[in-house]
Amino acid sequence: MKVFVFDLDGTILMDSHNIHPSNLKAINLLLEKGKKIVFASGRMLPSVRKLLQRYFDVEFPIIAYNGSVVWTNEHGKIMELKIEPQRASQIVQKLRSLNVHRQAYVDDKLVVEEDNEHARAYSEHSGIELTFVDDLAELVAEHGATKLLAIAEPERLDAIIPELRDEFDDVLIFKSFSNYLDFVPSQTDKGRALKVLAEKLGFDLREAVAFGDNDNDVALLRSVGLGVAVRNGTKSLKEVADVVVEENFLGGPGNFLLDLFDRGWFD
Template sequence: MIWMVFVFDIDGTLLEKGSELDSKTRDFLLRLSQDHTLVFASGRMYRSVKKLLERELGKIFPIIAYNGALIVDESGKILYEATLDSEIAENVIVFLRSKGFHRQAYVCDILFVEEDNEKAKDYSLHSNVEYVVVDDLAKLCRQKPPLKLLVIDENRDKLRTLAQELKKSFPVDAYGSFPTYLEIVPPDVSKGKALEILARIKGFSLEETVAFGDSDNDLGLLETAAIGIAVGNATEILKSRADYVTKGLFSEGVVEGVEAVLSGVVVPGKRFGASSIR
């Protein structure tokens, strides 16, 4: 059996909603980890991912958090960290505030908000992390640069428009992750670049990697890996760029994709649609 590195997005890929893996997926991942390396790549905070892995799998794996701004190995050692420039983050917060968007900042792996509202509470519940309310997020970011900023809004069209505005007005990147989330990170940060860094540090080849995702923030990850797999519920943009699109949704698609790779049905350098291998 050829050893491989399997990289999994979490929300929308392994998890449909909530923060619990089903027993079939849990057992499948644990069996897979006996012969291969698993990496988890998420827009979530590091401690949110760590809590989930400890609870669901009983062990820690290498983690790419904050969409690539933070890489931590299985021992808890920080391998890479990138933050937004303090002045830029401050100005973005002021801009978001003027537009009336709910905004959050992540500083030293702690979640900060300006408003103790339902969006903050729902996010806290979903991610299984507490939050700290401050009077002025802009001032906080000026004092300590954040790993990322996040906007939450139910209107996807508004988020898409906002992403374009932010990228035109500030030296940042902005893209969707969860359907109601807009991630704001430094322009040189992505899950794909984080995978490159992790491969260099850990000494494995990108030719040995298989990545799974569902949303636009997974584009770089799927394009960096030797094989990029979009689960069946993925965005149309991601599906169009993936090497293979599963029929299965969420974790069922993950299992389907892994089995297709291990059986040799899906190989590097050849694109497969979901209907073309059935």
């Protein structure tokens, strides 16, 4: 295997949002062996880059916004998909009417119209400053959105998902965390984004290994030669995985790879 693709939150990050030491050790060993490392996250691009710069001196290819953006340091944004302006505005207005927190990702900025605990907690989690506007629906009506996000209690989101999917059936709507509901362009998924990256950089998806934990990683694991889920992952992801490893907080992906190193797989 020549390419290793890692989801971040819930996979190689502990619940403290730090990379588990076993995962860090394994990734550095892979780099020493000349393997290509890719990170694929639901996070916005600046958030992924900022997090990785805490641990590494090199820039990696990144799939961000659950596959809406593909970026490399050499080429910049290879792909960027957006929810078209009118539709994005309609979604924001709908979420406002449902009285749930909503935020938009516009030109790599995290934009909100209310200063509340959800916005502040997300800003702290992502490491990205908030940009405030008076009317979020008006902003996205002009610019569109790379992604929209609703934040609420899990039960509240579960209750409104059917209505939202029925009304906005041309947009992908799914949970990236129990209390995060993502809205992305219909053609967005990490698997498709990885294919775009593979074509640009010239690697074979059959020689790739991918690690994930949530439903937004299903297409990613299906697209590669070996799909690995962490034990804390969703049922649907573990059903499509070739291998299930220990939980994220135990460093499951790293321990799996370190065991392969010990067995001489990379010699």
